Amino acid sequence: MISVDRADLAFQLFDALPTASLAALPRFADYDRTAMDEVLDTAERIAMEHFQPHAAALDLNEPRFEDGKVVMDPQVGAALAVYREAGFFGAGFDREWGGAQMPETLLGAVNFIFSMANISTAAYPLLTAGAAHLIASFGTDEQKERFMKPMIEGRFFGTMCLSEPQAGSSLAELTTRAEPRSDGSYELTGHKMWISGGDHEMSENIIHMVLAKIPDSPAGVKGISLFIVPKFLIEDDGSLGARNGVALAGLNRKMGYRGTTNAALNLGEDTPCIGYLVGEPDKGLSYMFQMMNEARIGVGLGATALGAAGYRASLLYAKERPQGHLPGNWNPESPPVTIIEHADVKRMLLAQKAAVEGALALLLYAAFLVDAIKAAPNVEAGHDSRLLLDLLTPIAKSWPSEFCLEANKHAIQVLGGYGYTLDYPVERLYRDNRANSIHEGTHGIQGIDLLGRKVMQENGAGMKVLAARIMADVTQAHTHRELAAHAEELAAHLGEAVATTGKLAGTVGTDPRLGLANASLYLDMMGHVVIAWMWLRQAMAALRKRGEGVDADFIDGKLATCRYFFLYELPKARTQRALLDKLDDTTLAMKPQWF
């Protein structure tokens, strides 16, 4: 029912981006184009044969909480066993620790494929990788050996435990406590909430990465430390020991993403809950931000994959479903056309294609920046890429969460009544995607991150890097007659966006409440400019391929969708800037009692 558009994926990886060139770097020497294609083939095969078939059933039979344990459709574990066998758990990790040392860009494409097929099942290894990365970056060698290596092997799964019932967006309000024990470990007490993959029976162990406060630490976010809390304690020989005091209190029943357990956990309620400090005390949040940034890009990629799955399903339907006549043909005896012939259906498909392929371009671009940073000979050489990645992260998380959800809405509409039923995947994809503007930092949090932090970093250096990269592409696009108008339009938008940013940033300095009041709209506006840039890049890549004997329809489709985005979507950014430039205080001035 859902199929991966491998032609587009190859285009995105190897034409719009120089992913094949990564093989020139020693770290990625194994990954030439042939090897990368093989990885994608394997991912697609496993995703289609093992992940997709149970996606609908898993949604209908969500994991249940019975006798203190999670009861789950066994197809999830079976699919993940195949995934593990293929080595995907450790795909991005160093060979030194048993990983496959895949470039992040390729890994992005792999994750996109699995998430398209079944995002609920795909979430478990993605969460595990995120948790393992934290240990890789900040753990001791002993912690790596004991906890991380089995995660890379796919024997242990992982989670991140930030939120609590009373503290979701505001981590400053965490109350989970960690008391030092005489042996150097800690004993944790508290309640964690919204823990994806928080419990299940599919792995030998679950490694929770937990934020908690050590007594006498500073108040707020500066007094948070990071701990490793295994579900089962681990003996010195690596074997599993006693059950640790991290207990499943319940599972949240959700609108979507239902196959991924989402748990409330009690720490240290009946049994002591032992944790191991990672890195230094009170630095937990800064460590966690590494994983959060990675997770945020992962959320954007997931949102894009869900959008893509809906797009492909609705495209297939539109090509096969006959109904209606075109305006001007009033002969009721003539046979109906397939609905893809109707302008409004084309519009809804174009809107999906523009959102999904635009978002995918951005997510892979971000992944390529990660590779560029890793490949840089020193910190200085990777500095610009790091700044740009920091700036793009809230956009890469939020834009797809918002506009690929909108794409899923269109997918339902293309199928009409059928789209609203459980007989087709599109309604499920829409429900799944609604999570993405909430978890890993809400849309509002991302807006504040972008406007209140990222555009300010190093005196606006990130915006300068962004502007320089966009202008380099604009200059190049000007050489294509067909793209000159778009290039000019993008340059104008960029100039205005920089001016709006300056105005808002200045206000944030003098009156943070007013400056940040419409940060969410600023985020959407910047997202549209960035996605327009991604479309210009795709259009250029398409033109480069013209004459190379490539499918002309593919190229024409890219150019038409670029045009669609520039005409139908990008102008909205100007409307939003006009509002932002006013520094309007309507939302801020609204009093609670006026509602």
Add this chain to the structure above:
Amino acid sequence: MISVDRADLAFQLFDALPTASLAALPRFADYDRTAMDEVLDTAERIAMEHFQPHAAALDLNEPRFEDGKVVMDPQVGAALAVYREAGFFGAGFDREWGGAQMPETLLGAVNFIFSMANISTAAYPLLTAGAAHLIASFGTDEQKERFMKPMIEGRFFGTMCLSEPQAGSSLAELTTRAEPRSDGSYELTGHKMWISGGDHEMSENIIHMVLAKIPDSPAGVKGISLFIVPKFLIEDDGSLGARNGVALAGLNRKMGYRGTTNAALNLGEDTPCIGYLVGEPDKGLSYMFQMMNEARIGVGLGATALGAAGYRASLLYAKERPQGHLPGNWNPESPPVTIIEHADVKRMLLAQKAAVEGALALLLYAAFLVDAIKAAPNVEAGHDSRLLLDLLTPIAKSWPSEFCLEANKHAIQVLGGYGYTLDYPVERLYRDNRANSIHEGTHGIQGIDLLGRKVMQENGAGMKVLAARIMADVTQAHTHRELAAHAEELAAHLGEAVATTGKLAGTVGTDPRLGLANASLYLDMMGHVVIAWMWLRQAMAALRKRGEGVDADFIDGKLATCRYFFLYELPKARTQRALLDKLDDTTLAMKPQWF
């Protein structure tokens, strides 16, 4: 959990509209303000005590198809029995037939209340009233006595059977056939699909209003006739006879609106299916359009009610949930604020308030037009109201379906992770609301109806009536210093919208495919202008109340929300007009193979 904002409802009915003046008309003489308030009190009490409590359970335990019958939560039937006892089934019908002869405007408010509480349960009597209205308008006295009267009494329920598996939006492609029998009745054969309330065991009988083709009728929409098809045949003495050959083939499992059965029906498959012609042959579609127009306004009202329910639930949450600090307060020891203090939360609440109360104003305005038409001494006197109602109907259906769904999206976001769980109603409301841009004519169909039909009627006379009414309010608004800028802005938007309409209408005449290519966007654009008008009217009504000792917060809230709509929403209409004015053919020119 969900509560009705009676203060706003009273404001909408009696301040923004002269609903109380209807009592001066002989038809509505019983409905003075006191009587209307009593009706609303009764509706609210029944809705809150009998409809709301089972809304969540009904969603979780949707009606099932077992042994050829529908198994449903008995609370639905119990609630509808209370509703019936209170006389709401016949609320809008003539006293002559046992109805309560309520004004449509009041009835709109009543339906709004029940739909807020539980739209799935409320759907059954609303569908019944729609079906009964068709018989009231086009049936014989005998048909009224036999079929309609028991519907008014709430003993029989009703449905409308238009769609078929192969023909949803395109009724020209219907294939259900009706063969005349010697006794003047017809025998029907075919398959009907998406029939809301299509089967259940809650009423003595179900009266289906079925579209079918009589042999040798013209092809297409000109050869469709309307039939009464009872589930049980009715003897001459009014008692129930044999089971008629309309058989439940299955129930659709849906994303939302799950308590309302949605059935596939087989006509005349095993048992002959007897039907009775309504009115003249081949006029079925024009008859049905009466019901469809009524149903479309009903859909808009339902979408608004769902939006309102979400708004109220998220407002309550935002006022009670403490979390986070305001920008500029960096003291982590200070207590968290309630989240309604955060500008982004206020924005999401404002967006909901603007959408919901703007849409409600439009729906009640449309209902008032129905009353004005009924009250007109002759057809001529009601002519302008009829034209305006025709023009506003696709907007009244579609704008709330789109933007109150968006409101429900915001409601989830205000609750964060909690909003994504089944513990709160907001995710269910969002799922329910997703149906409304599909059923009773999709969003795309409404766009074509507005641009291809309604604005063309009588040489654009409907647009002239609309423009005249808006300008009358603009002139009046100019006298309020606080509203002069909004009035000016609305006048400018109206002028531009009229120009865009002329341009598009001209193109529809010469090149219908190009002219109608972006009809959906035209629909959204016109919707924004109309809702801005509704907000200007509300703001004026609020100012009129100032000084009358009315709650100042209520008035300030209306003015602030009007301002929000004019600043944050209305400018989008200009962006869309710029696109529409281009007569851009990007969507039209997109080839299927380019996707």
